[in-house]
Amino acid sequence: MPIPKNFTPQIRLSAKEKAFNQLQRWIVDGTLEPGEKVTDIDLAEALGVSRTPVREALQLLESQGFVEMRPGKETKITSIHPDDVLTVYPPLAQLQALAAEMAAPLLTSEEIAELKALTADYELAVKHENIHEAAELDEHFHNLITDVANNPYVRQFSDVLQLHIRRMKYVFLNQSASPKLQSAREHWQMIDALEKNNPEKAAEMMKQNWLRPMKDIHQLLKEGKK
Known part of the structure; x- marks a missing residue:
């Protein structure tokens, strides 16, 4: 190009x-x-x-x-291979889970409200199949938690890994591979844990939120290479 x-x-x-x-x-x-x-x-x-x-x-x-x-x-x-998704997602899930655990005791009521607003907007974007808007809202949600965790290393490495994931989606995934409402449900469960200052549950839901779609995206990438 x-x-x-x-x-x-x-x-x-x-x-x-x-x-x-x-x-x-x-x-x-x-x-x-x-x-x-x-x-x-x-x-x-x-x-x-x-x-x-x-x-x-x-x-x-x-x-x-x-x-x-x-x-x-x-x-x-650098070329992209379907198996790259199996390399990128697990470390990002661990970093994001750590961010959620660290952020739980630090989040203010205003930041909790912002997470709720982002998730509500994300749900609407998914329902209306506004794929790019949904992806941006999802990133804002995760970035807010990572910012509150206030660990520059967690943020730095998370950002790079998220860029690799975004690149895979841009290159291979089409609109039929839209974000699912299951992700929004996980966001709400994560918010509930954060609001209750339950770091372990917040970390668990964050990790699930990243690892759950990994196999589906890996399969889509494999099909895109055919």
Whole structure:
């Protein structure tokens, strides 16, 4: 796929941050396709920056598993395999469960109310088959809990793993693989546990919320590769 020429640049960022954020976005949403070869010259021209910040950004993306670099030979976007879902989901489920456990005694009544509002909106989005809106609301729900947990390492690694999962969905999943209301029911159970300051139950429901769909998504990815 050709590198996009027209996009809204981000402001108040260093050249390296600008390159990193935009390249990561293009990789996650499939604009830069799995297995596609890229060059720092073309990317620098598209982004309107020099080659140095692009190379630095690519090195960071390689450390996150989005890019494969062979110095002096080629740089390409990492391919996606169906079994990757079985590698990504379990550690993310553990991290998110830890976040829920840590957040339980810290959540304010206002934050609980926000979690309820996000879940109600998520239910409506699913019922109306607004798939992208539902996915965004689901991410906001999980990110709020992770933010309250106030552990930068949990947040950092969760964010990277969630990006990999989002990338899989963009590349392979179609609208027939819509989010299910079961996820909303798990959210309500999680909120109930958090509101009652029950860290163990909140962690249990969080872990279930991530691991339950893993097998279904894995099967869909396998079918998408046929």
